[in-house]
Amino acid sequence: MIKYEPSGDSPFPKVKPGEAMPSTVIGIAPDGVDTVSARDADGTPVIAPVMNNTYSIAGRGLTELALRRSDQASLKLVLPAGELAP
Numbered sequence: 019m020i021k022y023e024p025s026g027d028s029p030f031p032k033v034k035p036g037e038a039m040p041s042t043v044i045g046i047a048p049d050g051v052d053t054v055s056a057r058d059a060d061g062t063p064v065i066a067p068v069m070n071n072t073y074s075i076a077g078r079g080l081t082e083l084a085l086r087r088s089d090q091a092s093l094k095l096v097l098p099a100g101e102l103a104p
Contacts, residue, residue: 038079043097047071050087056080056097 038059047054047068055065059079066075068085075083083095 040076040078041080042074042076043080043083044074045072047073047085051085052088053086055084055086056082 043054043056045054049071051068051071053065053067054073054075055063056075056077057063057080058077059081062077064075064077064080066073080097083097084092085095086092
């Protein structure tokens with residue numbers, strides 16, 4: 019993972035107390051990884067393609083990231099959810 023940041027109009031978008039922070043994860047994936055998946059705070063799956071070994075995935079309250087190969091092998095990364103809240 020290269021970058022994990024809140025997204026929106028300002029560096030720290032205003033969210034209501036208890037609301038998940040919108041964020042974007044940008045990174046480099048190892049050879050063979052086809053997709054990156056995550057889950058929003060409400061459990062909604064978010065999937066992004068890997069192109070030229072890079073990915074960008076956005077959501078609200080992302081807490082886990084899975085890098086997946088075509089044979090379904092995966093590597094999971096834990097994200098620092100909530101630590102970027104103002």
